[in-house]
Structures are given as structure tokens and as C-alpha cells.
Amino acid sequence: MRIERVAIIGVGFMGGSFCLALKNVYPSMRTFGIDINEQAIEIGKELKVIDQGSTDISELKDFNPQLVVLASPVRTFIEIAQSLRELIDKECIVTDLGSVKGHLVYELENILGPRFVGGHPIAGTEKSGVQYSRNDLFKGKRFIITPTTFTDKDAKSLLKSLWEEIGSFVEEMDPHLHDYIFGAVSHLPHAVAFALIDALIRLSDGVDLFKYPGAGFKDFTRIAASDPIMWRDIFLENKENVVKCIDAYINSLSKLKILIQDGLEKELTLYLEEARENRNKIDRNNG
Numbered sequence: 001m002r003i004e005r006v007a008i009i010g011v012g013f014m015g016g017s018f019c020l021a022l023k024n025v026y027p028s029m030r031t032f033g034i035d036i037n038e039q040a041i042e043i044g045k046e047l048k049v050i051d052q053g054s055t056d057i058s059e060l061k062d063f064n065p066q067l068v069v070l071a072s073p074v075r076t077f078i079e080i081a082q083s084l085r086e087l088i089d090k091e092c093i094v095t096d097l098g099s100v101k102g103h104l105v106y107e108l109e110n111i112l113g114p115r116f117v118g119g120h121p122i123a124g125t126e127k128s129g130v131q132y133s134r135n136d137l138f139k140g141k142r143f144i145i146t147p148t149t150f151t152d153k154d155a156k157s158l159l160k161s162l163w164e165e166i167g168s169f170v171e172e173m174d175p176h177l178h179d180y181i182f183g184a185v186s187h188l189p190h191a192v193a194f195a196l197i198d199a200l201i202r203l204s205d206g207v208d209l210f211k212y213p214g215a216g217f218k219d220f221t222r223i224a225a226s227d228p229i230m231w232r233d234i235f236l237e238n239k240e241n242v243v244k245c246i247d248a249y250i251n252s253l254s255k256l257k258i259l260i261q262d263g264l265e266k267e268l269t270l271y272l273e274e275a276r277e278n279r280n281k282i283d284r285n286n287g
């Protein structure tokens with residue numbers, strides 16, 4: 001099957017970037033955007049990210065998409081899937097760009113059937129909104145595909161080829177393993193960045209600490225500028241893993257606090273050396 005009509009639900013940064021990436025490879029592809037925000041649709045059309053758009057999802061029926069991509073915050077997916085069921089052809093493939101998979105993948109395939117294939121592009125920034133869309137966002141980046149034993153094999157391989165054509169490396173992963181891994185390497189760092197800013201708000205008693213941002217502070221907190229609704233949804237949908245990771249982080253922070261408080265020079269040096277050694281491995285192992 002050659003995909004010629006793609007619908008994006010959520011005309012934002014990720015959905016918009018996916019449309020531009022597809023249009024780069026297949027200039028004749030038609031895109032239809034659905035968003036609750038009329039302005040997102042207008043900007044999407046102006047920037048030629050989408051060819052058509054509407055705030056009314058039922059308009060997808062006439063468009064008859066061959067691929068539908070859920071690109072809104074993850075807590076909206078179930079309700080959208082319920083509406084979609086009545087609107088799409090049984091051959092239509094549905095996928096998503098959501099940052100949480102786990103139970104959501106199983107619930108979505110229950111509603112949509114075996115032609116739902118979960119996915120998560122490991123690319124992005126703290127920016128949100130269709131105006132930041134880029135056609136090269138996914139080039140050279142990982143795309144995690146999370147099929148289950150129920151997933152249609154043709155739908156999976158078609159989706160895999162699409163992502164490879166736009167330049168991503170596709171990796172298959174169990175949906176729950178995905179949430180454990182990304183709970184630790186993505187959701188925890190975002191939680192910590194938001195919490196660090198919160199701590200500085202509380203510490204700014206009579207002095208404006210935010211007037212003196214050093215380079216380290218800016219690096220570390222860049223991701224706290226991410227969209228609050230998107231992150232609220234991610235934290236709540238991956239609650240179990242995120243809470244476990246926050247507990248592990250509190251333990252590590254408490255250990256560091258004691259080493260500093262008790263002046264344990266040797267142990268403190270070892271703690272920092274071990275952290276530095278492991279941080280450097282990331283660059284060595286990932287080029």
C-alpha cells in the first residue's frame with residue numbers, strides 16, 4: 001500500500017515536524033490536521049505543514065486517511081481513538097508519537113484493532129507549537145516502535161519503512177520496557193528540572209536568584225521550559241515508573257547531602273568520580 005493521505009491529530013511541534021518530514025520524501029502526500037486550537041490549524045496551513053485542517057474530527061471521514069497519527073498530549077489519546085473508530089476505513093493504520101506507551105498501547109489496540117502500532121520518536125526539544133516544526137527533526141534519530149503480539153505485521157512493516165525513509169533508526173521494544181527506560185532517562189530528568197526551578201522559587205526570598213543564571217544552570221534547566229500540559233500527561237500516564245525513579249533520585253540526593261554535611265571528603269570524591277565516569281560513557285557510547 002502506498003500512503004497518500006495522512007491525518008495528524010494535534011497540529012503541534014511533533015505532528016508538524018512529522019508532516020514536513022513526510023512531505024520532504026513524498027512531495028505529493030496530502031495531510032489533514034485536526035486540532036482543538038483553530039490557530040494551530042491556521043498556522044499549520046500557512047506554513048504548508050498541513051494541506052487541510054479542522055477542529056472537528058468527524059471531517060476526517062471524507063478525507064479517508066490511510067494513516068492517522070496521534071500527536072496530541074498522551075491523555076487525549078483514548079477519547080480520540082474512540083471517535084476515530086467510527087471515522088476510518090478498516091485498512092487505515094493508526095500510530096502515535098506519544099512519550100508513554102505501556103498500558104496505553106494495549107488500551108489503544110483494544111479500541112482500534114491490530115492496525116494500531118505504537119511509536120515514540122526519540123527526538124524533540126523544549127519548544128511546542130507547529131511554528132517550530134522542522135523537516136529534519138527525526139533525521140539520524142531513534143524511533144521506538146512498540147508492537148504487541150496482536151499488531152498487524154503489514155501495518156508494522158509499513159510504518160517501519162516510513163520512519164526509515166525519513167531518516168530514523170527504528171528499534172522495536174516492549175511497551176512496558178519502553179516506559180521503564182524512558183521513565184528513567186527522560187521523564188525523571190524533566191521532573192528534576194521542573195523541581196529545581198521550583199526549589200529556586202522557594203529560595204528566592206528577598207533575592208532574585210533568576211537574575212544570575214550560570215551556564216550550568218541554563219543547561220540543566222532548559223527542559224523545564226517544556227509544555228506543562230504535555231508533561232503533566234506524561235507524568236500521570238507513567239506514574240508508577242516516574243514515582244520509582246523520583247524515589248531513587250531522592251535517595252541519591254540524600255546520600256550526597258550527608259556526604260557534604262558530614263564533610264566526608266574521600267566518599268564525596270568517589271561519589272562524584274563515579275558520576276563523572278558514567279556521564280562520560282554516554283558520549284563515548286553514543287558518538
Ligand code: NAD
Binds near residue numbers: 125
Ligand atoms: P505541542 O504542544 O507542540 O502540540 C500538541 C498539539 O495538540 C497542540 O496544537 C494542541 O492544541 C493539540 N491538542 C491538544 N489536545 C488535543 C485534542 N484533544 N485533540 C486534538 N488536538 C489536541 O506538543 P508536541 O511537542 O508536538 O507533543 C505532541 C506529542 O508528542 C505528545 O504526546 C508528546 O508526548 C510527544 N512527544 C513530544 C516530544 C517533544 O520533545 N516535544 C518528543 C517525543 C514525543
